[in-house]
Amino acid sequence: MADDRSREGTETAVAEFHKKIKEAFEVFDHESNNTVDVEEEEPTGYIRFEKFLPVMTEVLLERRYRPIPEDILLRAFEVLDPAKHGFLSKEELIKYMTEEGEPFSQEEMEEMLSAAIDPESNSVHYKDYITMMVIDEN
Amino acid sequence: MGSGVSTQHHFAFQNAEKAFKAAALIQRWYRRYMARLEMRRHCTWSIFQSIEYAGQQDQVKLHNFFSYLVDHFTPSSHNENPGTKPSGRDAGAAFGNELPESLRHLPHSLRDFLNRMFTEERSPQDSEMENCRDYESIEVPDSYTGPRLSFPLLPDHATALVEAFRVKQRLHARYVLNLLYEARKHLVQLPNINRVSTCYNEEITVCGDLHGQLDDLIFIFYKNGLPSPERAYVFNGDFVDRGKDSVEILMVLFAFMLVYPKEFHLNRGNHEDHMVNLRYGFTKEVMHKYKTHGKKILKLLQDVFCWFPLATLVDEKVLILHGGVSDMTDLEFLAKLDRHKIVSTMRCKTRKEHKKQAEKGKANQTSSAGRPSPWFLPESHSLPTSPLRPSSQKAHRAGRSSSVPCRVPLDPNELSHWVRHSVDLELERCRQQAGFPVIKEKEEPLPLASEADSEAEGRPEPTQEAWRQVVDILWSDPMAQAGCKANTVRGGGCYFGPNVTERLLQKYNLQFLIRSHECKPEGYEFCHGRKVLTIFSASNYYEVGSNRGAYVKLGPALTPHIVQFQANKATHTLTMRQRISRVGESALRALREKLFAHSSDLLVEFKKRDKDKTGLITLSDWAAAVESVLHLGLPWRMLRPQLVSSLTDNKLEYKSWLKNLAKEQFSHENIQSSLLEALYRNRSNLETIFRIIDSDHSGFISLDEFRQTWKLFSSHMNIDVTDDCICDLARSIDFNKDGHIDINEFLEAFRLVEQSCSKGYASDC
Numbered sequence: 001m002a003d004d005r006s007r008e009g010t011e012t013a014v015a016e017f018h019k020k021i022k023e024a025f026e027v028f029d030h031e032s033n034n035t036v037d038v039e040e041e042e043p044t045g046y047i048r049f050e051k052f053l054p055v056m057t058e059v060l061l062e063r064r065y066r067p068i069p070e071d072i073l074l075r076a077f078e079v080l081d082p083a084k085h086g087f088l089s090k091e092e093l094i095k096y097m098t099e100e101g102e103p104f105s106q107e108e109m110e111e112m113l114s115a116a117i118d119p120e121s122n123s124v125h126y127k128d129y130i131t132m133m134v135i136d137e138n
Numbered sequence: 139m140g141s142g143v144s145t146q147h148h149f150a151f152q153n154a155e156k157a158f159k160a161a162a163l164i165q166r167w168y169r170r171y172m173a174r175l176e177m178r179r180h181c182t183w184s185i186f187q188s189i190e191y192a193g194q195q196d197q198v199k200l201h202n203f204f205s206y207l208v209d210h211f212t213p214s215s216h217n218e219n220p221g222t223k224p225s226g227r228d229a230g231a232a233f234g235n236e237l238p239e240s241l242r243h244l245p246h247s248l249r250d251f252l253n254r255m256f257t258e259e260r261s262p263q264d265s266e267m268e269n270c271r272d273y274e275s276i277e278v279p280d281s282y283t284g285p286r287l288s289f290p291l292l293p294d295h296a297t298a299l300v301e302a303f304r305v306k307q308r309l310h311a312r313y314v315l316n317l318l319y320e321a322r323k324h325l326v327q328l329p330n331i332n333r334v335s336t337c338y339n340e341e342i343t344v345c346g347d348l349h350g351q352l353d354d355l356i357f358i359f360y361k362n363g364l365p366s367p368e369r370a371y372v373f374n375g376d377f378v379d380r381g382k383d384s385v386e387i388l389m390v391l392f393a394f395m396l397v398y399p400k401e402f403h404l405n406r407g408n409h410e411d412h413m414v415n416l417r418y419g420f421t422k423e424v425m426h427k428y429k430t431h432g433k434k435i436l437k438l439l440q441d442v443f444c445w446f447p448l449a450t451l452v453d454e455k456v457l458i459l460h461g462g463v464s465d466m467t468d469l470e471f472l473a474k475l476d477r478h479k480i481v482s483t484m485r486c487k488t489r490k491e492h493k494k495q496a497e498k499g500k501a502n503q504t505s506s507a508g509r510p511s512p513w514f515l516p517e518s519h520s521l522p523t524s525p526l527r528p529s530s531q532k533a534h535r536a537g538r539s540s541s542v543p544c545r546v547p548l549d550p551n552e553l554s555h556w557v558r559h560s561v562d563l564e565l566e567r568c569r570q571q572a573g574f575p576v577i578k579e580k581e582e583p584l585p586l587a588s589e590a591d592s593e594a595e596g597r598p599e600p601t602q603e604a605w606r607q608v609v610d611i612l613w614s615d616p617m618a619q620a621g622c623k624a625n626t627v628r629g630g631g632c633y634f635g636p637n638v639t640e641r642l643l644q645k646y647n648l649q650f651l652i653r654s655h656e657c658k659p660e661g662y663e664f665c666h667g668r669k670v671l672t673i674f675s676a677s678n679y680y681e682v683g684s685n686r687g688a689y690v691k692l693g694p695a696l697t698p699h700i701v702q703f704q705a706n707k708a709t710h711t712l713t714m715r716q717r718i719s720r721v722g723e724s725a726l727r728a729l730r731e732k733l734f735a736h737s738s739d740l741l742v743e744f745k746k747r748d749k750d751k752t753g754l755i756t757l758s759d760w761a762a763a764v765e766s767v768l769h770l771g772l773p774w775r776m777l778r779p780q781l782v783s784s785l786t787d788n789k790l791e792y793k794s795w796l797k798n799l800a801k802e803q804f805s806h807e808n809i810q811s812s813l814l815e816a817l818y819r820n821r822s823n824l825e826t827i828f829r830i831i832d833s834d835h836s837g838f839i840s841l842d843e844f845r846q847t848w849k850l851f852s853s854h855m856n857i858d859v860t861d862d863c864i865c866d867l868a869r870s871i872d873f874n875k876d877g878h879i880d881i882n883e884f885l886e887a888f889r890l891v892e893q894s895c896s897k898g899y900a901s902d903c
Contacts, residue, residue, distance in 0.1 A: 016758060023773040027180045031618040068167045079160035101162030112168060133171060 010061075017060045018053065025049055070130060077126040087123040178722060181776055183659060185725040186680040188770040189732065191627045193822055197417065198629040200823045203854050207248070248831055248847060272434065273315035287313040287393075289320055296393040297364060303386045304356055311431035314389065318438045321392040324399060325445035331473050332403050332450040334370065336694045342370040344458055345689045346654035346661075346673035347407065350381025350423070354677055354687050355390060357705040362689065365394045365402050372450050374654045374673065375407020375460035375612070379418035381676065385427060388439075406446035406477075407460040407654070408612040412436065413484035417826040425835040433835055444478050448611060455649040456696055462614030462653050462670075463642050464632045465622040468607060475604040483609045483630060615656060616670050636666040643669060649696060661688025661702050677704045681724040726780050732768060733781070734799045735818035739767045744792040754789040757782075816857045817867075827851065828881050838878040841868050 028036045029049070036052075038045040059065060080096050081088055088096075090113065097104045097112065104112070115133075116124045278286070285302040287295060287309075299309070309317075336342055343362055348355055365371050373391055378384035394402045408414060415421045424439075425432040449459040449472070457469075613631025620635040639651060651670045656663075657679045663672045677687030683704075691699045733740065743763035747755050755763070760782070761774035774781075782790055817824065827847055831839045845868050849861075868879070 019758065019761075020775055023775050024177065027177060027184065027773050027776070033618070065170070067170075068163065073164070073167055076160040076163045079156050080164075096157070096161045097165065100158050101160075101165045104165060108168075108172075111172070 014057060014061070017057050021053055021056045021060070022049075025052060070134060073130055074127065077130070081126070086127065087118075087121070087125045089123050090117055093124050177776065179659075181773055182684075182722045182725045184772055185729055185770075185777075186684065187657075188772060189725075189728050190680075192732075192770065194628050196820075196822050199855070200417075200826060203823070203851060206854050207850065246843075248827075248843075248850075250833060273312050273319065276310075276312035276315070276431065278310050278312050282310055284308055284310055285313070286310075287317060289316065289396075291320075291393055291396045293366075293397050296390070296397045299393050300356065300359060300364075300390055303352060303383070303390065308427060309386075309389055311428050311435065314385070314428070314435055315431065315438060317389060317392055317396075318435070318442055320396055322438070322442045322445060324396060325442065325447075326478075328445075328447050329473065330448045330475065330477050331469065332405075332447045333454070334372070334403060334450060335453050336370075336692065336696070340368060340370060340694070342372060342452060342692045343689055344372045344374060344652055344673060344692065345675040346374050346687075347376035347657070347676050348373070348381070348387055349376055349409070349676045349679065350378055350384035350387060350420070351676045351679075351705070352381070352383035352386050352390075353705045354675055354703075355387055357687075357703055358675065358689055361703060362691075362701065365398050367398065367401055370401040370403070372403045372405065372452075372458055374450075374458055374652065375405045375446075376409045376654060377404075377407070378420040379409045379415060380679075381419075382423065384420045384423055403450050404446055405450055405458060405460055406443065406448055406612065408483060410443040410446055411482045411484065412440040412443065413482040416829050417822065421829060421835070425837070436835070440481065444481050446477075448472060448477055448608060452692060453696060454647070456652060456692060457646075457648050457650075458652040459611045460653060461610070461612045461631055461655045462616055462634055463638060463651070464610040464614055464634055465638050465641070466607070467610055467642060469646055471603070472607055472611070475601075475607065477608070480605060480608045483605070483612055613655075616653075616665050616672070618665070636669070639666045639669050650698075652690065652698075657685055658688075659685045661686040662690065662700050671698055673700075722780070726777075729772075729777070730781065730799060730802060731818065732770075733764070734802070735815050736767050737796050737800065737815055740764065741792070741796060743767055748792070753791055753793060754786060755792055756789055757785075760790050760792070816852065816855075820851070820855065820857075824848075824851070825881070832881065837881055839881065841877050841879060844868050844879050 025036065034049040035046045038047065077088070078084070080092070093116070094109060098109055116129045118125060284307045285299050334342065345358060363369050377387050377391060391404055395404060409418065421436060424436055428435055449457060451457055609630050610632060613625060613628050615625060615633055616639070617633040617635055620637045622632050622634050622638050625631045625633050642648070643650065650668070652673060653670065654673055656672055656674065657676070658672055658674050661674055661677065664670070665672070671690065673688055673690050675687045675689055677685060679685055686702045686704045688700055688702045691701065740763065743766055744755055747759040747763060757775070757778060761778065764774050782795060828839060831843050831847060845864055848864055
């Protein structure tokens with residue numbers, strides 16, 4: 001009995017996911033032909049909806065790509081700031097973001113700096129930065 | 139070596155690993171954030187586009203309304219008694235359309251308008267010239283501190299004019315008229331298709347739609363340089379409407395055109411059209427800025443607009459025109475037609491049958507009314523449910539829909555002719571809905587008839603073919619799919635596919651096409667394998683931060699070099715995040731207003747999905763219901779968090795949600811809400827009708843006119859309102875109780891002026 005209910009619940013959830021995924025896909029499907037281009041000006045690849053749907057459904061069901069909690073994010077910044085200054089210098093941020101992990105492109109770096117840098121001190125007060133980004137989202 | 143060193147290494151490694159992971163996490167977070175932002179930007183864009191296109195559907199509805207009026211009220215000839223039943227009604231009865239007694243009387247000004255719109259005879263050129271010279275009698279007071287013009291214009295004058303406008307000065311009506319008069323003289327000599335060439339070292343800059351946004355024009359001149367013999371410019375239409383400085387833009391463009399006639403070129407856009415200006419703000423702007431002489435200015439402009447060249451050809455290789463092309467586009471035909479005859483793409487007077495002409499002679503010409511050739515299928519309800527996805531609509535799957543050929547005048551005495559024509563119309567419509575292509579033979583006799591007629595009439599009407607060719611190049615949009623189908627969203631022109639482009643380019647040995655007409659987020663867009671370039675120069679078109687503007691430079695090699703800009707100091711200091719959220723706000727406001735305008739229908743749909751009458755519906759049902767009513771094709775689930783704030787148990791209390799929407803919108807609670815909804819829904823058409831009724835542009839219409847027009851309009855649109863309601867509404871809008879309604883008062887009452895204020899438009903706001 002419980003199994004039936006949970007199966008039904010999953011089925012409804014999947015149906016809802018499907019609608020959501022379809023809607024999101026359509027926002028980027030400019031030609032209404034069930035494909036989304038990977039690159040804007042010179043399309044180097046396409047994603048077809050039929051392939052996208054099952055993959056995305058799995059992702060949503062398994063609750064991957066959940067938003068990263070604020071406190072975890074804060075700790076990540078603190079790792080990069082072992083002296084616990086409470087901020088990172090512009091140069092430090094650039095070094096980490098463009099040399100470590102999955103490096104930023106120059107465009108990405110510039111965009112992040114435009115919002116994150118405090119122009120007077122030329123540094124990133126990451127606690128404030130995180131708070132600002134989170135508020136803006138909601 | 140020793141355990142100490144390896145521990146050191148170990149810690150170092152761990153630290154490095156931590157830093158790596160930390161950086162990776164931050165990057166992941168940031169990228170997801172940007173992805174969400176990108177999604178929001180696309181959604182916002184969708185909202186603006188769908189609302190804009192829905193507005194264009196209004197245009198079609200309005201035209202249907204006028205056609206309906208003409209069907210039931212034969213425009214008056216001098217002998218006709220307004221109280222009697224014109225025999226045109228018998229023809230109407232053939233379709234079973236009978237009007238109730240109360241609706242048989244057209245307001246006088248509306249009747250005049252219909253006369254003018256559907257049967258107007260153009261006054262001979264000479265008397266027009268006479269009227270233009272009137273400006274010489276206009277005195278400019280000594281107290282006037284604005285720019286003064288003397289002719290012939292010198293480059294310095296043009297530059298000084300730009301500077302004067304930059305500091306918000308206004309040009310005196312006398313100089314406006316003078317400049318327009320001189321501009322007209324110049325335009326008349328130009329061919330339909332302007333040919334320009336790039337010499338060694340010379341560049342041509344092509345700009346797209348400006349729509350009254352003077353800041354963008356000034357920015358372009360600042361960034362790219364003022365026009366000069368070494369710096370050629372082509373402006374590709376749509377200089378006016380929507381923005382607040384259309385007059386100033388025209389003045390600057392005309393000034394440079396006169397100063398550098400060989401290097402400065404202007405193409406006509408679909409907004410260079412007095413009928414379109416009634417709806418989209420240019421008429422309003424002129425009357426607001428020039429209260430005394432505005433009417434004269436508008437009259438002269440009406441003529442100037444039809445003298446604009448239709449296209450520009452660079453080095454015989456790059457074709458620049460405003461909208462696009464169709465599978466029928468014939469450049470040789472376009473080069474030869476009389477462009478001056480196409481006063482407005484919104485109306486096409488009929489070709490009177492040559493035979494009838496010969497039989498009846500000139501005497502009958504003034505009394506037989508020409509039936510308007512519908513700009514779009516008159517009673518077609520096959521409008522797309524989702525304006526953004528025309529390809530999915532059954533109605534236009536195959537074949538190209540052209541404007542219905544219309545060769546029979548509505549002579550009330552010729553019932554058989556009228557009925558035959560109506561039957562033709564029906565057949566045409568059925569054919570189209572079944573997806574059959576239009577039969578071409580119908581059109582062929584017409585061009586032949588025109589030459590013979592020109593002697594008979596003296597002022598020949600544009601041929602159907604000429605009219606259609608012009609509409610195509612001013613109104614069409616490119617699409618990704620192959621083929622060519624009717625542009626049902628705009629109500630005119632077509633959607634043309636890459637094969638149509640290819641065929642045209644090959645036929646005339648061209649390299650590519652530059653067009654405008656559509657707003658693009660980056661200010662430009664290539665399509666059809668980079669053979670079509672859309673260039674749009676009005677930045678922040680929907681709202682501050684909504685899009686960039688762009689212009690394109692062509693050197694002797696004709697390689698396009700795009701330059702983008704965003705002419706608003708404020709946006710530079712905002713981050714992308716902030717820009718996008720600002721745009722989102724205004725899009726959402728517009729969307730909420732639309733939702734309110736459909737409250738009753740929404741309630742019905744919600745109730746359908748609430749069989750148990752709990753007062754609650756699921757979010758899934760909410761999304762489905764909203765789409766089924768609004769037909770905007772928007773991602774409602776994604777927008778839901780911004781439109782629905784509170785949920786009970788993951789469900790929505792729809793009644794209170796609707797009530798909250800209403801509270802946001804209006805301040806007059808004594809007006810019946812369903813009437814208000816109807817008004818909101820039809821706001822832009824109402825405003826246009828107001829301006830039409832207010833034929834002397836005084837800014838006032840009488841209470842009676844308003845009531846009569848509203849009655850007619852609501853009956854045509856099947857809006858259910860009682861007579862009492864309308865009277866109450868009219869009376870409550872007449873704030874100072876003088877029997878007249880101030881148009882702006884009316885708009886203000888429903889917070890509609892707020893929309894135009896936010897665009898920085900009316901100076902009184």
